[in-house]
Amino acid sequence: MAGYRDLLRTPGVGRIIAAQLTARFPNGMTSLAILLHIEHVTGSYGAAGLVLAATSVGQAVAGPVTSRWMGVWGMRRVLTLTLAVCASAITALAVVDSVLPVYMGLGLVAGLSTPPVQSAVRTIYPKMVNSRQLTPLFSLDASLQEIIWILAPVVITFVATQVGTVPALILIVVILIGGGAWFILSPEVGRVRIPRSRRSFGKVLAKPPVLLATVVGFLLIGACSAVEAGVVSTFGHGGLEAGLVLAVFSIGSLAGGLSFGHIPMGPWSMARRLGIVAAGLALTMVSLNVWWLGGTLFAAGIGIAPALAMIFAVTSASVKFSDTAEAYGWVGTGQLIGAAAGSAVAGLLIDGVGPQGAYWAASGFAIAGLLVAVLFFRGFPDLRHRDASPIPDTEPVPTIT
Template identity: 65%
Template sequence: MNAYIDLLKTPGIARIISAQLTARLPSGMLSLAILLHVEQIHNSYAAAGLVLAATSVGQAVAGPLTSRWMGVWGMRKVLILTLVISASAIFTIALAPLSVGLFMIVGLISGLSTPPVQPAVRTIYPKMVNSKQLTPLFSLDASAQEIIWVAGPVAATFIAVQISTTLAIVVAGSFLILGGAWFISSPEVGQVRIPRSKRSFGAVLRHRPVVLATITGFLLVGSASAVEVSVVAVFGHGGPQAGIVLGIWAIGSLVGGLSFGHLPIGPWALARRMLIVFVGMALAMVYLDFWWLAIMLLVAGIGIAPAFAVIFAIVSASVKFSETAEAYGWVGTGQLIGAALGSAVAGFLIDANGPSGGFWAAAVIAALGVLVPTVLRSWHPDLRGKDPSPIPDTGPISTLSQ
């Protein structure tokens, strides 16, 4: 814990983490809010899953592009433009009674314009701390983001069930605007310049660790999305149980990240963490009871933040600084495609077989998440005792003064 306390004492770290968490809080709210909103209007989990899938596909397509644009036009210009468009689309979903097809189109626009806050902040981090602090910082960030998945689902479910699904989406959009403005106004966003990449778009995928991180992130988030839809299907609209269970799940991830995220990263690190996730999800589908689900998803959660910390670290250590934003954009794309497919597959299986069908999908996807880093462990860099900072570009670049 001392490493994390020292990190928070580093100038700017606590502020930049808080700002980006606020800007990204809608990520933990919108999935449930939109799911409940569309299901309530059209009385179909499959329809709701399709709208979530369209939103996630939009985010997936935009991720590498908007991240790369930050090296061309600067972080602030890209973040402001995407913030305005995405917020407008979110409020349209909340306030306009649309058909499923129109919901999907607006959701796609919202996804395409999602502000690239996550690639931006993870590109900034290596310029704010020394090399020894970077792995603990990635772990702290992965753990802290679980606040999004603790507060977000609980708040979205409570507002949607007790007041209205429309208000739940409006609140999420408001957090996007306020948090995005706070993050954009942070000095680091203006002081760190991402060099224009000299390589062609997509060339960063020639780095095997980036591909490994992208595929594993796709499977991790895919299984998580299937679980999220399944939990909502179990408890329905009758109370806050779904949000509470998902919040407990996120608490497990927070605890896991703070407890194990700072451990040395060897070639088996990702497979071991994914195994924890799989075990918890596989056991969760045995008995669809509130306490059983809460305990088993707590177990699954223990592996999530540590897995994300490994993903961030192996990407950082494998690419040049000018390529980091695009690399994280591709990793985000993998995760968002996983979210799209996970939620859509779970939605159809729930309509056909009940909530247990969604949990089966989650367990199978998580099992693949263990298999991939096991088979491709030679692509996993051994970072034990090594500097996980990005490879320097030749020539001068702008950095933050320490």
């Protein structure tokens, strides 16, 4: 923990972490708020699901595109434009009384214009700290983002159910604009200039570590989404137990990231971290008792933030600086698709065999991720004796075998 304290004393680090967490806070609120609002105005969860699907498709498509644009037009311009369009689309969703296709169109626009804050901040990090601090910074970032998933759903559910779904969506817009402005106006965002990439769009995925990070992220987040569906199915939408168990899951991730995420990373590190997740999720299938699920999910969560930290670190260390934003965009897209796939597979199994089917799905995703990490361990760079800084654009990109 002393290393993290030293890290936060570095000028600008605490501010940029707080700003980006605030700017990304709506990410933990928007899907749930749209679901509740569209169900309220249409009376159909099916319609709400279609609007959510359109939003998710927009986010998945936009991630690498808007991230790459930051190297063409600059971070502040792209972030400001996407922020304005996204806030307008969510506001329209809240106040416009229309038909399902219109809601789907607005959801798609909101997804396409989601500000690429995550790609931006992880591109900035290597320019803010020395090489020794970069891996701990990625770990701290992966750990603290759990705050979003612990608090945001609770806040938006309370507002939507106690005040109304329209105020809930407007609250998202307020936080989106306030947090986004704070991040955009941060000095670091203005100082860091991403060089224009010389590679064609999508070529960065040909780098084995980036492809592995994208695939592993897809499977890891798929497992987490299946867990969320399973917990809600087990205890019900209104059950206090569901919120508490999911909070414990996130607290496990937070604890794991702060305790172990900074450990030097070798080619086998991803397998070890995913092994913790897979073992914990496999144990959930023993019992659906609230205490058992809480304990096993806490154990599984210990590996999540460290695994995410490694995803961010190996991505940064394996590409030129001009390609980092697009690479993180692809990694984010993989995670979004994983979230949708995990929820879909878990939902089908819940309908077929009951809540325990979701935990089967979660374990399957986690075990698949572990197998990928084991079978392709040589594709992960060895960061035990080097830092996670991007490759300077003036140097050739080494081939990793």
